[in-house]
Amino acid sequence: MISSLMLAALSLMVSPPAAPAVADPEAPRPNLVVIFTDDLGYGDLSCYGHPTIATPHLDRMAAEGQRWTQFYVGASVCTPSRTALMTGRLPIRSGMCSSQRRVLFPDSAGGLPASEITLAEALKDLGYATGMVGKWHLGHLPEYLPTNHGFDSYFGIPYSNDMDRLASSPEGRVAITEPEIEYFNVPLLQDTEILERPADQRTLTRRYTEQSVRFIRAQAEGNQPFFLYLAHTMPHVPLFRSEEFVDVSRRGLYGDVVEEIDWSVGQILDTIRVLGIAEETLVVFTSDNGPWLTYDQQGGSAGLLRNGKGSTWEGGMREPFLAWWPGTVPAGQVVPDLGATMDLLPTAVLLAGGEPPSDRVLDGVDLRPALLGTGPSPRDSMFYYRGTELYAVRLGPFKAHFITQEPYGRDTNRIEHDPPLLFHLEHDPSERFDISADHPEVLAAIQSLADEHRGSVEPVPNQLEPRIAAD
């Protein structure tokens, strides 16, 4: 007997990616703009409670749309988190996570497998024009770049802005905390070609914005809907901003950088308003993972959430999430429902009249009810991986930690918990009060959900460990 999971695995090996079918000709087919930042914390926007970072454009976006308060990313570091966003699946399903190298590096040989269906491919198959601007980090070799994963065009850097350091740069952290652009050799790409190397990081936020505005204007003239993925390089260290944003923020350098991103969001939304396409355009804003707390004042804040980037505590994986679509997404709503970046793929495909891929396990769910204000989010769980290991599981308001570990540092203090730690995240969002002793039934339910989930995971090649052979 061949199980359906085995069949799914077989189909992965033998078939080309299945194109989503256009199933609903009456669907609204909105344009989609995904604005994604890097290492922004849950507490770093004014509308999420930061006292000294001014984000008037994001605050306005929230006031005109929805502000979600329990929205997750698929992993607590860059590469696997972006994989989740692009594929609608946990990164464990595509090999885009590892417990040694946690992200891709400039010497990595791997990348997002061609067998994965990206959000761009899914929407392109439904007739969308697709463009990407910004940081990719799903493989820098040509076959892995955005234009080979469903994007018509690409302008951005292929991996993190602290990678590719030149031997002439100062040793250690100082090159990152007191950076000069020539310390890093990160290339700026146009499609698959190098446009500039090193990229002038001071102007990246501004140039990403200009490229995005240009893309939106060009698309608005056509009769295709469009998908724009704008993935800011900032506020990942080393922190750079344009001259216009030097010393503008009360929060110092980090604030300057976030305030330039806020300006950028204002530019995007104003462009959409001026073009008269606001009522046909869904814009969402979120980030890849929590703040990098080991960079002191150059790292952000997770607000009231515990820990940050690299950790499976909430501060590592819960992010600001704003959704804006005037006339369709209700204005001024605070949404405490569960959501995740993985949900964007099925949600966008359904909004575009298609059917999400059915030949593989999707971890994303259809967020349309919550997004359109017609009902609750169907998401009721969340899996928190570190590398390839499942560290924690949320079910309803409860979260069980099987393993905890500090994200960085010499002693990361890995602890296996038996029984797991248990927190009621809605009563205790800061994960302070372990209530495992009071709720054995909840632990049992979470254990069984974890087992079921593990059973759905097929072994796939690890994409993060292989390295390019040295010359």
Next chain:
Amino acid sequence: MISSLMLAALSLMVSPPAAPAVADPEAPRPNLVVIFTDDLGYGDLSCYGHPTIATPHLDRMAAEGQRWTQFYVGASVCTPSRTALMTGRLPIRSGMCSSQRRVLFPDSAGGLPASEITLAEALKDLGYATGMVGKWHLGHLPEYLPTNHGFDSYFGIPYSNDMDRLASSPEGRVAITEPEIEYFNVPLLQDTEILERPADQRTLTRRYTEQSVRFIRAQAEGNQPFFLYLAHTMPHVPLFRSEEFVDVSRRGLYGDVVEEIDWSVGQILDTIRVLGIAEETLVVFTSDNGPWLTYDQQGGSAGLLRNGKGSTWEGGMREPFLAWWPGTVPAGQVVPDLGATMDLLPTAVLLAGGEPPSDRVLDGVDLRPALLGTGPSPRDSMFYYRGTELYAVRLGPFKAHFITQEPYGRDTNRIEHDPPLLFHLEHDPSERFDISADHPEVLAAIQSLADEHRGSVEPVPNQLEPRIAAD
């Protein structure tokens, strides 16, 4: 030679309270409503980033007015904090703080001295009708009650709702964390008479609201401006709420209680709107001190700020502050300027056309420029006392801790710091990174400000230690 400080001290001893003079007949003379809560944290409202406490009425108040992000109270516990609000002065100036008993208790013999000029007296002298509803905690003996401190009427409880426990209540914390109303003998007063004992705490928030609405309606018919001080008993433990608010909040019991207060704010603002007096009424919302963190899930959250109630870390003394006055206070502003509850007295008196008392040291400043959107707040410093000791001083964005101490617990770990700890609160609102070594010039400036401040403090009788003689 007699110094001006000595003259001020002499005048305190020999003169009756000086009435503020009506100096500006063109002043707007707005009605003033001060809504004050108890132990609410900086992070407990949705508009300050709480993920699971729904506060739509407060969020709307913020959207229609100002949301301040660096607003302080005068002390980190109840009695001295309320003294600061009522007098416009640090509690050290009236003897309303002590390093043994930190607040007044049911056996306390002291209270706010008659020589102090309260906000109610100052506005009454300028022709305002004055009413108070809620928790007083500035002395429960008749001479100290609100109607002997400038309020025309009073309805509320005289001290904290966890005091006055009956001998028949269970021992220890359980009486507070799993409370019944009959465990506490706290009286409900009308003016100076006991109306109900024990007060039915379940309905206090509702009844305070009804009384407040009745007061506003009655005043709106007259031709005097009015001042209403609504000081909620909640969310101080033991937590109680009306039947309508049982299990309404995702945040559990604490959330229910805060959501009932949010409802109450909605009732107050709606009453003001319906009566057509919104453009003549300034409403402010804040709390007395930070969250009581030792009460686990029954305590609130200071958001990204460090520590809570009882502490001179930011979480103890920085609070949400909303200001609403349609047509006059700019709508939708986030205000990062410094402000403090002590500023309300001079600000309100000036708005009413009077002059703040000039015969004593006032610690409050005129917030009108920031409140009306015409300029920055003149406040640039803040003094953080624990009891009668100065623990920390803020100057501009910098805060120096001379002494730190855990607020509660068996080992409060009092530490004197030499040099003081130094934090840049605007870059580092969570007080994580001591930068004292980098800024000796800032430490010197703060030391000199602290010395100057200490020199302005005259010895006065301690009001918190004396006890009522046993029968």
